[in-house]
Each structure stands twice: as structure tokens, then as C-alpha cells.
Ligand code: SF4
């Protein structure tokens with residue numbers, strides 16, 4: 324005699340319960356299809372998911388993107404090399420300076436341009452500050468996806484604002500930097516900028532401690548993220564995932580270490596790795612990365628040499644790189660950001676291709692969500708950290 | 717909870733936590749590098765003193781192609797180094813500053829005016845030559861360091877030109 328189970332099902336064998344019988348999905352008679360988005364507050368932009376639900380469990384998930392498609396690659400093939408620099412700001416609008424760097428690096432490789440040392444330092448400093456901006460606002464958005472509307476987001480934005488002020492006084496714009504140029508940076512640091520940046524960097528650990536004590540041991544956060552959306556390492560590698568999400572699954576792959584591009588070989592920092600690859604790991608790895616970023620920023624702000632910020636021989640206008648192709652990548656806050664260019668010796672690229680980390684990380688969304696509850700889909704999507712400007716281009 | 721309370725109290729008492737600016741009454745002080753939309757610099761006279769020589773480099777280089785220039789012609793139909801029409805569609809302009817960088821005559825610079833809303837979607841957003849022309853003093857007031865550097869370069873250029881002319885006069 325079997326005791327009745329909690330759900331009142333007469334059979335103790337869950338495989339025979341009506342709920343699990345539909346899990347073969349050969350008939351969708353009992354599945355409920357929900358279209359999440361595109362105007363959903365948690366989809367981080369205009370992004371839609373077609374979800375098939377069995378009860379509350381996700382059995383199928385189809386991401387639908389393209390709502391924000393702007394023909395970025397085709398436009399870049401119509402304007403000069405310099406002209407697509409401002410467009411790269413608009414890929415991942417949280418990290419415009421990393422995008423600038425990746426594009427500038429690709430053109431520099433193509434045309435064989437050198438970068439002066441001071442400019443290399445500025446690039447490292449700005450793109451690490453960008454990483455702070457991105458991860459900080461990620462935490463805020465993540466928590467508001469989980470229902471903590473406002474408070475944490477405002478704390479995060481308060482810190483982010485300090486860095487955006489730095490960006491504004493350096494590049495002229497808070498988010499659309501358009502700052503790097505082929506062979507260096509557009510202008511030198513304004514007077515007093517380094518001190519201001521040091522002050523922000525010195526104040527950051529206190530903020531991180533505060534955030535961490537709010538999040539790391541919070542019961543709600545733990546129950547909503549631990550063991551949710553697990554991604555095993557082999558699947559992450561097969562899906563070409565990069566960035567913090569890949570490292571949360573325990574794969575040691577950071578392009579700053581693998582390629583040692585720029586001057587990253589001069590700094591001591593470690594690459595934090597996760598154990599389980601669940602949402603909690605993906606959340607906490609951002610904290611660890613920010614602490615490592617501070618370890619890069621402090622010596623960089625201390626050691627930055629005097630000197631020019633532009634290679635005087637580099638042309639910006641009418642740049643005609645020799646025929647050939649180049650691929651350059653950087654470790655953007657969200658993952659590997661690469662630009663692939665083919666030159667036919669004219670002043671426009673013959674082919675221009677972006678490898679956006681958000682889009683490629685997003686392709687694994689279904690694997691992460693299968694079998695999870697519908698309410699967790701938002702959390703999982705949040706931890707992947709996408710920006711639709713980059714996904715749709 | 718404790719942290720929230722601490723931040724809540726600090727947001728009323730500590731000056732470094734009182735970060736909200738009461739916008740219309742209190743305007744933010746913009747950093748010098750701040751940029752918004754381009755404007756044209758003139759030296760003394762808003763008409764003849766316009767630095768722009770209508771070379772159309774910026775028109776060609778502007779990535780979203782939002783500048784429209786027609787060159788002025790004199791009564792004989794010969795081109796004059798002045799723009800007759802100089803329109804910028806600020807609903808298309810993306811404040812990228814590329815026009816400023818490519819202009820060889822330091823004629824176009826970035827403005828910091830941001831209260832530009834209008835009731836109509838079309839005409840008020842196309843800024844014409846008259847609206848775009850602003851004096852060098854205004855340029856000095858928003859970008860003091862940059863404007864001083866530009867003035868120095870222009871003065872040097874003028875001096876060199878004058879020197880060349882003198883040399884040519886002496887030779888003849
Ligand atoms: S603003 Fe400068 S680049 Fe544009 S037409 Fe005038 S002189 Fe030429």
C-alpha cells in the first residue's frame with residue numbers, strides 16, 4: 324500500500340503522474356505557451372522568449388531577438404574606418420570604452436599601427452573602470468530582477484555615477500565615449516583626473532563590502548540562485564560561452580591572461596572561478612572580478628607614465644590599410660568581444676564583423692532554463708548579463 | 717536591514733550622500749570636455765567672421781550624414797569660401813565629435829547646450845546656419861582650455877601666412 328503523495332497523486336512513481344507524462348513533449352496538449360517580452364521589464368531591453376510551460380516548469384524556450392537590429396555591420400561597411408568608431412559605442416552601451424578598444428585594436432592590427440605607452444595605460448584604466456561600471460550595474464539589475472526593486476539598484480547606480488562622471492570629464496560623454504583612436508586615444512587625461520580616479524578606486528572596496536553583505540548571505544538571494552540554472556563546464560565550452568559566465572562554470576579562460584594583449588602582462592591579478600556554474604556562482608563571480616579589477620587599477624593609476632597619447636604617424640581620416648584581414652579581441656566585461664575586418668585597401672572595410680559576447684552567451688539560454696521554474700527564467704537571464712544593443716546590433 | 721537604515725539616514729544628513737541635483741532650479745556644472753551638438757564658431761562678425769570655408773570635409777565624414785552644406789557663390793557664380801546653407805539635423809546627430817576632429821579650420825566645435833526640446837518633430841530640430849553660429853567668446857566660456865589652444869594655433873597660422881606674404885612682397 325503506497326501512501327498518497329503530497330500532490331494527491333495516487334501513484335508514488337512520479338514518472339507515472341500526469342504531470343510527468345507530458346514531459347515527453349510529443350504532444351503539447353497540456354503545455355502552455357507564454358510569450359515573455361518584448362516589453363517585459365526584466366528582459367533588459369526588447370527581447371522576447373517563447374516559453375512552453377508544463378505547469379510552472381519550462382520545457383521549451385525559444386529566444387527571439389532582432390527587435391533592436393540596426394544594421395551595425397552593414398553601416399560600418401559604408402562609412403570610413405574612423406566613422407564606425409562612434410557606432411561601436413552603441414553595441415554594448417554600458418561598456419563603450421571596451422568596445423572602442425576592441426575595434427581600435429583590430430584596425431591597428433590591420434594597418435600595423437603602434438600605440439604609445441601612456442595610451443596603453445589609459446586603455447587599461449578606462450576599460451577596467453568600464454568593467455566596474457558593468458558589473459556594478461549588473462548587480463543592481465540582477466537584484467531588481469529578483470524583486471528587490473530600487474534600493475540595491477540605486478546603491479549600484481550611485482557608485483556607477485562616480486565612474487560615469489570620470490568618463491564624462493575624460494571623453495565628453497557619460498556613456499558614448501567614442502574615445503579611442505587608431506594608434507592611441509583622442510585626448511589626454513584632463514588635469515586632476517588621476518587623483519579623482521584614485522579616489523573612486525579607493526572608495527570602491529567599502530562599497531563592495533556593503534553590497535556583498537547585502538547580497539551574499541541574503542536568504543532570498545540564496546534560495547533564488549543556488550542550484551538554479553546550472554551550466555556544466557563542457558556545455559559552456561561547447562556553446563562558446565565566454566566571460567564571467569564561463570568562468571563561473573569553472574573554466575579558466577580569460578583573454579587578458581590568454582592573449583596578454585595591451586599591457587596586461589604587467590599587472591598581478593587572478594582569475595576567479597566558480598565551482599557549480601549556477602546562478603549564485605555567476606552572481607558572486609562578479610564581486611570577485613571587481614576586486615581583481617581594483618588590483619589592476621591601483622598600480623595602473625600609480626605607474627602611468629607621461630608622454631604622448633597618440634602615435635603621431637597614425638592617420639585617422641582617409642585611413643587605407645593594406646589588403647588583408649585581422650581579428651582582434653578583448654576581454655570585455657561580458658566576455659570575448661572580437662572585431663573581424665577585411666580590408667580591400669580602400670577607405671572602408673570590405674567586411675566588418677563583430678563577435679558580441681552577449682549574443683553568443685544568450686544562445687545557451689535554453690539549456691540553462693530547461694526544467695527550471697518560469698520565475699527562475701528571469702533570474703537566469705539576468706545572470707547571463709546581456710545588453711540588447713549588442714545582441715541585435 | 718542595518719545597511720539600508722544607515723544609507724537612509726545618510727541620505728538626509730551626510731553631504732556626500734546628498735547627490736541629487738534639483739535640476740531645473742539647480743543646473744549641473746558640466747566638465748569642460750562635455751559635448752552635445754556641434755556649433756559653428758565665428759570670430760567677430762556673425763556673417764563674415766564665420767571660420768567655416770565650406771570645404772565639406774565634415775559633411776563627408778559625418779557618420780550618420782546629418783550635415784548639409786551648400787557653398788555660397790558670388791554674383792558671377794564663382795564659389796566663395798562661405799557656406800550659404802549649413803544645416804545640422806540634430807535628431808540624427810549622435811554627438812560623436814568626428815566633425816570637430818576632421819575640420820582643418822577649427823570652424824566647428826561641440827556645444828554644451830542641452831535644453832533643446834521642441835514641440836514639432838521636424839523643422840525645429842534642423843539647426844540652420846544662423847542658429848549654429850556662435851561667437852568665439854562663447855566657445856571660450858564653455859571650453860576655456862581647448863579654445864585657448866585653438867586660438868594659439870590659429871594665431872600661429874595667421875602669423876606664418878603674414879610672414880609668407882611679406883616674404884613674397886619683399887621678393888617682388
Ligand atoms: S565646418 Fe570645417 S570641415 Fe566643415 S565645411 Fe566648414 S571648414 Fe570644412
Ligand code: SF4
Nearest residue numbers: 778809810812813815
Ligand atoms: S557630432 Fe558626429 S553626428 Fe553630429 S554632426 Fe558632427 S560628425 Fe555628424
